[in-house]
Amino acid sequence: MNKINFLKPDKSNLNLFLISGLSLVFISIFDVFLSSFFKINATGFLPTSVSFLLPLIIGFIGLHLIRIEYSGIRRLDEINKNFNNNNFNAALSLLIIFIIIKSLPPVLSWTVIDANISGNSKEACTGDGACWTYIKVWLRRFIYGLYPNEEQWRINLSFISLLALGSVGYFATEKFKKYLTLYYVVIYPIIAFLFIFFFISGGPVFFDFSYGIIASVVAIIIGFFVPNKFKLYYFCFVPLAVYLSLNLFILPEEYVELGKLEGLNWVETGAWGGLALTFIVSFFCLIFCFPIGMALALGRRSELPFIKYTSVVFIEFWRGVPLITVLFMSSVMFPMFLPEDFFLDKLVRVIIAISLFEAAYVAEVIRGGLQALPRGQYDAAKSLGMGYWKMHIFVILPQALKLVIPGIANTFLALVKDTPLILVVGLLEIAGMLQMAKTNPKWLGYSMEGYVFAAVVFWIICYAMSKYSYNLEEKYKTER
């Protein structure tokens, strides 16, 4: 039998080292577990500093003993390679395990064991833990803001419809695939806007029952008998022209009043709020800032000095000011410059402000992608006779945008997390509602639960977005 050298564990005494090492590691973890979960200090008879460090020392020795190279046991080799490949990493691994064990009980007890969720008032919360009753009672407010309870189905219906319309891309057949870009870039934002405007905002709706509309419907029906060659031009101009000429010049507005409907109750944007408002603001800012940013990125690389320097000044201006001042300006200063009778809703102003602000960031991210493309791609596109727009639309932008998916995702995540700032102009999305609930006299002192709830909600949104961006990266990967 070989002489046993405890400083240099080797394979010849594998079992001995394995048993002693694993038991030491187990003892150290068990000690921490006891003190953390059951408040039992097994080594209390020792001086405080020694008893504090003892598990670390024992565990460290144990890990040293099981660090045997090529032991032949696959599991052990894996552990050694990943957590225990040298003394420093062994100590770090131990520390991390201990920190997790130590922090579990307080977190668990606060969120689950000592927490309350029953009841409908503050008095129901008796334990030391979180008072989820508070979240339960305020949930409607956190999700819908001050939007009237009986009208909230409108928000639900709008979001469900937008989701359904947004998922069209997954079900599109090969024949309709080529129209998808058009659909998502133009049609979908318009539909989304109409939903928000007519459904969530409400107010009277006008239906046009004039002779103009009847005449243009007739014109459309006639249009199907027009020769193919002129069809496109016919549909583009004739029905609209018939309608406009009848309505404006020949039979002005007599019948418009007929079509006025009461519609849904009007809810002013000041009453919108909560998670719904977070979604609305994020969604519109995302779809507006992307095309603007793309145009700015191209503009900054343009050879025409006027376009180039306009873009540079625009980008540097918006990147140079803090978002919070931009929001203040949009709500306080901006209306002063407008004519008296021109009214722009506060929410609209805020969405425009954030979109322009983020567009500057998106522009710089996209410019990074444009610069990463080799010059040969431009040469090749040009040598095939493509002009500036064709070259960019078919060759340059698809590649550049693919390169900057991580950067764009980053910017968009930051945008979503910046939306709580609209609090400063009096729009209460989810964090704003928390602020409001916190100061409610009936529910003083539960801000912690509220912030945890908001953090979890934001985390879910942002994690979903970043997952989606990874998916996109995978989808457009064409190398190899």
Next chain:
Amino acid sequence: MSDTIIQIKDVNKWFGDFQVLKNINLNVEKNKKIVVCGPSGSGKSTLIRCINRLEEHQEGSIVVDGNELTEDTKNIEQIRAEVGMVFQQFNLFPHLSILDNCTLAPIWVKKMPKKDAEDLAMKHLEKVQIADQAYKFPGQLSGGQQQRCAIARALCMEPKIMLFDEPTSALDPEMIKEVLEAMVNLAKAGMTMIVVTHEMGFAKEVADEVIFMDEGMIVEKAATNEFFANPKSDRTKLFLSQIL
């Protein structure tokens, strides 16, 4: 001369203070194959890049198929559509499949219906023998296959002139052969070609004329046999002794 397709007259070009092209004069007739050779930095690539105006010349005139190359952009795009170019680094579009690489320009520049463009692309891919790779992406192909695809892509625009900028310099010796084969076939089909290359074997086989350039000037211009049998200038002799 009626069948002169490219006319280069007294062309000078500078990059900053450095003069890359010095007083270049060159006429290329229809269906002629010209090989341009010379040491690196002698301006041969710049010269052929000037022919489809990827580089601008500062003095002199270049006339391609009756159109003079000027600032007028509309004109340029038309000329470029008639002049195919193949690059040293292939420059395929990596986000498009081989077939889409070939059909992109015919569909969007020449407004060809998609079906016709695909048939045309398959015809040219067949010619360079990579029709079976049509639905792969450039990243999945070998260098030689990529370069042949680049040739097919240029041919799909049905150009009157083909420019080759060191098409084999970035390839392994084995792949050079397959690319040269495609080029020889193209030459035999009667295409007007200007080829910048160091492949003297190719020059001997297909070229009508060989041009030797050094320091931005055309040092020697002669019929192929003449050029290799008895070169006139000492610089050419030195170059040939090193490369052959």
